[in-house]
Amino acid sequence: MTKWLNPTEQRAWRTLVALTTRLPAAMDTQLQRESGVTHFEYLVMALLTEEPGHRLQLSELAFKANASLSRLSHVVTKLERLGWAQRETVRGRRGAHAVLTDAGYRKVQDTAPGYLDAVRALVFDGLDDARTAELVELGELLVAQLDAGLIRGIGRPAGHPAPLTDDEPPDGS
Structure with missing residues (x-):
């Protein structure tokens, strides 16, 4: 029997x-208009900026992205x-x-100011610190x-692998 969502759900x-x-x-829309990149392209490049030597194995980068x-x-x-990148x-x-x-x-450096302005305007400007903490908790859950x-x-x-668990490294080692 189908378990329907209640009105709140x-x-x-x-x-x-x-x-x-x-x-x-x-x-x-914002990133393409201002910088000519998609959100995902920016995310990939931003993740690489956080890594030593600005490099990361593709499988681990896919996991992080x-x-x-x-x-x-x-x-x-x-x-x-x-x-902007090489293999x-x-x-x-x-x-x-x-x-x-x-x-x-x-x-990434040139794009970051507009990106952060958009993130703040679309999400964080409407939240105080307590709500932001709630968002983190609910999002992680x-x-x-x-x-x-x-x-x-x-x-x-079917045939696609399950996501990695904390005890399973992205490179399969």
């Missing part, structure tokens, strides 16, 4: 769907064409590193719930 679900569809679209290796690979190929083989191991170039680092469902096979296409 339905309202919460529709609010979550609106947030998860409208916020990425708004960020894409919450993306499939295929999606990440397509974006890294585009970033390579633009001169390097990993000696003695399968896979490759994505490496942010100096031009890519400058692109929902991500854990999502990961638990994916591990059980809910919402994951």
Whole structure:
């Protein structure tokens, strides 16, 4: 028998769907208009700025960016064409590193002010510190719930691996 959502659950679900569809679209629009990059492209480059040598194995970068290796690979190929990233083989191991170039680092630096203005305007300007802490707590709880469902096979296409757990490194070692 189908267990329908009660009115409060339905309202919460529709609010979550609106947030998860409208916020990425708004960020894409803002970033493309101001800097010529998508939100995901910026995220990938920003993640690389946080790594030693601005490099990270593709599988680990995909994990950190919450993306499939295929999606990440397509974006890294585009970033390579633009001169903002390059791939390097990993000696003695399968896979490759994505490496942010100096031009890519400058692109992140140039894009960051507009990106942060958009994040603040679209999310944080409407929240005080207590609400921001609640958002962190609720977001982490929902991500854990999502990961638990994916591990059980809910919402994951057949043949696709489950998300990594804390005791399972992204490179499979």
